[in-house]
Amino acid sequence: MSTENKQALPAVTLAAIGVVYGDIGTSPLYTLRECLSGQFGFGVEYGAVLGFLSLIFWLLIFVVSIKYLTFVMRADNAGEGGILTLMSLAGRNTTAKMTSVLVIMGLIGGSFFYGEVVITPAISVMSAIEGLEIAAPSLDPYIVPLSIIVLTLLFMIQKHGTGMVGKLFAPIMLTWFAVLAVLGARSILANPEVLNAINPIWAVRFFIEHKEVSFLALGAVVLSITGVEALYADMGHFGKLPIRIAWFAVVLPSLILNYFGQGALLLKNPETIKNPFFLLAPDWALIPLLILATLATVIASQAVISGVFSLTRQAVRLGYLSPMKIIHTSERESGQIYIPVINWMLYFAVVLVIIGFEHSSNLAAAYGIAVTGTMVLTSMLACTVARKNWHWNKVVVGIILVTLLSVDIPLFSANLQKVLSGGWLPLTLGLLMFIVMTTWKSERFRLLRRMHEHGNSLEAMIASLEKSPPVRVPGTAVYMSRALNVIPFALLHNLKHNKVLHERVILLTLRTEDAPYVHNVRRVSIEQLSPTFWRVVASYGWRETPNVEEVFHRCGLEGLTCRMMETSFFMSHESLIIGGKRPWYLRLRGKLFILLQRNALRAPDQFEIPPNRVIELGTQVEI
Template sequence: MSASKSATTGARKKAGMGALTLGALGVVFGDIGTSPLYALHAVFSADDGAVKPTEVDVYGIISLIVWSVTVIVSVKYVTFIMRAGNDGEGGIMALVALIKRTGLQNARTQAALVAAGLFGVALFYGDGMITPAISVLSAVEGIEVAAPSLESVVLPITVTVLTGLFVIQRFGTHVIGRIFGPVMILWFGALAVAGIGRLVHHPAILRSLSPHYALDFIVQAPGIAFIALGSVVLAVTGAEALYADMGHFGRPPIRRAWFFIVFPALTLNYMGQGSLILDDPSAIENPFYLLIPEWSRVPMVVLATLATLIASQAVISGAFSVTRQAVQLGFLPRLQIRHTSEDEIGQVYVPAVNWGLFVAVLALVIGFGSSAKLATAYGIAVTGTLLIDSILFLVVVRVMWRKPLWMVAAGIAGFVTVDLLFLAANVTKIPHGGWFPLLIGAVIFLVLTTWDRGRAEVTAARVKAEGPLQAFVDRMHASVPPVRRLPGAAVYLNPTRGTTPLALRVGVDRIHGIPEEVVIVTVQTTTVPHEPQDRRVVFDHLGYQHDGYSHITLRFGFQDRPDIPAALALARRTPPGLEVDFNPYHATYFLSHITIVPDRSPGMARWRKALFLTMARNATSPADYFHLPAERVVTLGSQIKL
């Protein structure tokens, strides 16, 4: 009987692992999985064809691609960086959260590392604009190979497909997401079959699996190899997604999908393209589509378009997720964030980000006009993110994991050196389009840091204006005559623990009364993705029993949905419970509306103050953000100078 149960449990685990692996194929590997569409073509197009379709160059390039993918993806991310989970979550925001939790003794060092992480986040947005543009455009360009007379429809079709992709975002991806896995299995199968078909004709290309050819190419032609590295990096775009999506699927499914399906398929396809170029040098015009038989090119265009849409969807969803995390961690103002699934908390839609990406993607497609030209803009953001990930990871290794210094030095010698080489090679792209993701990254970095600093200054001024909560409660108890108590329950939201909500002070000063039942709520966003229910509520004793005052702190992880009424309902059931008994859906919620008035005080530059004020004015109402019942919200105003 026990053996039967054990077998059943094992079968279920295998089935669960299979489902997760299939899901990971459909979400995680879209970006890196569609790189064969344009990577090798970009290498041979770089710098007016500096890399020639000769045996030495082709073997060297294929070897460079294979070993770049091996070192950066297989070794750095899959083997090492994916160990640095923040309660199971990954991605650069997880590394930023881990750095903030390390408590480095040198505050400036920690601030610099957090700033580096934020710049990596900013570069992610730049990368997120280019990925849909180059992926879908390169897929649709297959029409030119299948039917050259249809070249004029490539851009209109690309624009139409991308428009449809962004329009459907508001409906969520939980329905179409079900087909992602099967489509990507078909895609990787097609990549492998196409590559094997050429290997049969030119099996000698298998020798390029040896790193000797990459090293020989670098030694014999260092200048050309340096130029080639700027395009070789296109083969590893999407590597960070393996780490970023770790929280959705876990390490084992991603590792299995990578080593058993994705990596072999990519390697076979790149070698197949290399074999084709050796046999037919003119194939450098579009080695991916020319690799397959003529009869299958139209179906492959359809399949490639689906695969690139999936890759684009992964990037767009990632941008939504990163935005929500940035809002929760205090690096962005409150934005309208819609949950598109009742079952999956991670499936969100951020309208402002969606339409901002849409405009940028269309501008890139129309402005550059081809995937070959777009490739010149691609890479600088990717390599910047790769380098920042390496640096932050090594800090975690040394400070949090307390690993020996020689291990960190080995990581610097291996990972950081490789990342720096790729970054340096992509610097040459800046005048030819690489400036675009850098400009986007710089603007977003400025937005993130401006909001972070401005919020800190406003919070400091607000704390000073609010005064200590305990002193306020003591004064209310000592008041003669007693402060008038008004019937009903009221919830006061206060961003700072231990201070008096401005709305409560205003009520006492202007109305000369306080509700009979007062609940003061402070929301704390922690540096873990999700806070368990048993840690959601923290009760803060104010020194008096049964006086109608309760103060609690509600803890939310940076990926949790901050629903205050639901959390208050939980607080009523959590020992020791609230001193007041009320229905959180029928209580009145008092919010403190802060009007920020700029002045000439030192601190932030005037233009940064103006930027901060613009963001503050356009922030989503806290009533919407915290899911308060709109008809039961009262807002009282106050001014703070900045």
């Protein structure tokens, strides 16, 4: 590591504390309360308290420290992480059939994230504001309206970007974790016996004593690790080392101290189960703690919102979602983006969730099923990468997979009991997103296949046009081509209806590579197909936004000069109709695709082409 990087490491680590650990860092607000609330048939008993604390402690060690930070984060694509990145890596060295299975697994994991992201802001902010019940019970009716007001403000500022707000994240979250540690240590000193829960024998005793009920209780324990996927998804923003240092030096000790502090308080005074987190604090500190908790949960919500923006952009660039308006809110950081349609759809969904569930305990009953489902898929994809990409011994990989799934599958199975009590919500939202993504990908492929089935050869057509050219007019014509060696639809229609051709014709293909970024040296590839026909292929990573003006600037540097005001861009606009031979379920999928296509961002806006240089030629296509 260079001297400059060493100097930057503390700052990046501090930033990671502020963004990456917001969700998992606010879990102490509600986790132990839900574990011991009496819903599983036992209350605040000595064995139950130590059993739950032991389970939480070892889950944090095994799932977060060992699985994600040590194993899963080894799988990166040019430093980037996330479930779709893992899907892409896993499918590189496998058969076509296996790749299809891995793609489906990755899309299900991405869909689960959309389902979970609706619950995270709601449960986090409501849990913090519910501290008002302790300070002034009469304010209980105002918890829901205040939660909506806080989240409304949060979603409204998204369009201004998180750059300025982000500078406040790290100090606030560092203060939050310091307060967690101090409150927990203060309570542990008063009852150090609670530290016995570090011994895993208490977790084993808990399972032996409570049998089936203990298995169901895992659905509450998993609340302590919600947000763990953020460690992997945000890897591209901060790097592996800062995220690992932040966890082991600050976050993990603070969480353990606070959970054990709550346990010590409950052993001393079982009545504090009403809200053990806020009752850890002395009376004079209740209001400041309430304010700090609200700020921390807003930050946790911001981190999740930013995560869904990043996932959406990745899905759009990989062709799993329709093009949509993506606004860059920072000139220096490509990861800071704002997607209006996703922002407001998410906002209205969160508000409906808050109004419908009314209390964070009700939301806790719906939380966790999407998280644990993603954990199962992550284990399987990561082990595929270890075997196929890293060429680890298959016996070693098999042992790792069995070990990981021996934890993930029971957690997921325990959360299945939440389906009727609210778990249907993230599952339904995830299913809807899965249908949308698979519909767009498959129907888009079907559309392109129909458009290119005319069978004409590009080389033969160019040779024919050079030999017997139509009327040539001055200037440059650019035809957007989705695939190489395929005649653009707009070119066929222009020749058919206008019967003219420009002096110079450029076939432009914008390609998304399986990498987050493409170096400028490899950005543009130019090939002269004939005296007047050129092919230009511009490559972009899935974290980059294509820009046609930039493409032609680079073409100019390589000798193919184009003046934007002397260039016309020809594009085809497809009017879609559904074929009569389709079965009813494929007709429904076709109607969904037409709806998505109709509301998709138009190509001139998507590629930042000057609108006064665009000519669209319409065509009707049956799908």
